Amino acid sequence: MEEEYIEELCMQILKFKPDLVITEKGLSDFACHFLSNHGLSAIRRLRKTDNNRIAKACGAVIVNRPDELQESDVGTGAGLFEVKKIGDEFFAFIEGC
16 A cells, blocks of 8 residues: 555656656655666755755756646756765766756
8 A cells, every 4th residue: 555655656756757856855765666667866865955956956846745746847957967986985966957
């Protein structure tokens, strides 16, 4: 039952065909796995200030719930998203904004 609900929420996001989802809150491991299987990367627990900066740079609108998402909210201003390992830590880079 819970997995079906999470899949439904993920499908509400996937219908807009984004490449990356960023959340300030948690995102279940099941949701991350489901999104990943559909070619979508996810960053979770990002600081609000960082999220606001990324949204502004990429032309995205921050929404609170997947059912609020509209096509015009999806940012299209980023050229490249990649994760790099530097030393023992991983860092996410969003370039070309």
